[in-house]
Amino acid sequence: MSDSGWNTIESDAGVFTELIETLGVKAVQLDELLTLDPTSLSALAPLYGVIFLFKWTQSAASQTTDGGVYVPEVEHEIFFARQKIQNACATQAILSVLMNREEIKLGSALDEFKSFTTGFDGELRGETISNSDLIRSTHNSFSRPTPFVDESIAPRTATDDDDLYHFIAYVPISGTLYELDGLQPAPISHGPCTDDEFPEKVVEVLYRRIARYDASEVRFNLLAVCADRRELWSNIGDFERLERENEKRAEWRRENILRRENFVGLIAEMLKYVVDDVVEKGGDTAFEGIIDQAKEKSAQRYLQSKT
Template sequence: MSGGWNTIESDAGVFTHLLEGLGAKGVQFEELVSLDADSLHSLSPIYGVIFLFKWVSSKATDNKPEDGTFDTEAAENIFFAQQVIQNACGTQALLSVLLNIPDVDIGAPLREFKDFTIAFPPDLRGETLSNSDLIRSVHNSFARASPFIDETQRTSTDSDDVYHFIAYTSVNGILYELDGLAPAPISHGACLPTELPDKVVPVLQRRINRYPEGEIHFNLLAMIRDPRIRAKEIGDVETLHIEERKRREWVWENSLRRHNFVGFVGDLTKGVVKAKQAEGDDSYKSWIEGGKKKSEQRMKVLRAASMKEA
């Protein structure tokens, strides 16, 4: 395999443009700000959800997960790939939903990939996925540029916060948890596609409840039908306008993500310092001293507020 896989943000705009970059049509992602079935139902039809969480050591074994049951035979009938490299879990979770929804146009490249890997075991599917130039290049096109971190050389330590993406979707009447780090798909019982909001929320709540109280590092994205399709069908001009504006904002935000502004900020800072120095030593020193005084004042306010809270 040539090249590494960079980390990507859990963001609806990022994941929607990942879908489009891979060739899928008529689908997008929405971020959920509350975990309740009504919120999910309001987005129907919903194809699946992608859950981001802080990874912690699990009590699961190769024979039994912490919740649900392993369905070792399911991988023969659904798309499930084991994660074999670091940082690919976001795109892998996306594909775990997308490639298991028969009524979505996934595009020719992904259709060929799915047909090619259909008879592979999960580990070989993961290897094939990680070696796909198309999937890796689209994934990396939405990674935040950084001059400091080479993700191909990155290793985690005990003090690092490691985050992981997994997918939940209804396939063949079963609610499956598709985690590339698990040995097999995890079944959470019977679930028709229309029942997904009602069935997946309790599963997610049980998972969140396994974390210490106060843990807030979770994010949930729902893969849904592109709302613009329905808006055009019923002539809902207002919704169509809102969704088109959202898409334009996503394009702008993603263009910013592709650029590293560290050099720009550094040059700007140098320019400001040079201008201040040109005004004279006294001007430059007074500028520095003014900044120090403002910082000290902010710290005093913060200390006073913390003492009141205590």
């Protein structure tokens, strides 16, 4: 797979929420789950699907369906796309949820994309995603600046020692729980599943997948694709939760702005200033004093922010 033109983006609920909003999706957000249990998922209803992040290994990938069965996506009217771009798997997994839930308001751009790819098989849909200027540019707008990347290093064959991570989607579609993984040849059905049953049944499937790994492996992450909590709390008049949600969104926005900035120049200038100041004031002793002063000022600012 070629990943030319697609950058790595951070696995973060705030990143993915702003990404889909930039694409035009309305009233949908992603939330990170801290525990893997049906109750936590049920609390996020209405819940459209989940995105599962895990460390990819050859040994774990050798077992494929976790008890499910492959189904033809066109016959079952499922939006499924094979993964053609390595760095796009997160965005592709999110699209797998969005495109398969009719109640989601995709916006004009994604509505047009979905209509255009109707009837395509997984291979052609994967190629269409990889060639979409809109999806690629939106995806790349959330990548961190990487001024020290060596472009001459060729991709290596992945081994279990490499830190490679993969995203897949689990979605209830027309009464069936589907696993949508772009590295698989087709969607995987995990049996009958209503929206109400989804939290319990998807957790069972996820535990079977986690069981492929050694007990020491803990690098998993689960993101819920759910309705915008701000609208929910506003509609029921829960203004305390609404305020907390607005604060969380403001923090997401701040973090996303900072992610786009390249602070290498600023850090270099600060280091030059510190080194010059240390030399002028007497070496290591002065350096320790500067650190102590910085710690004291940081502590004061923290205390002031809490008052």
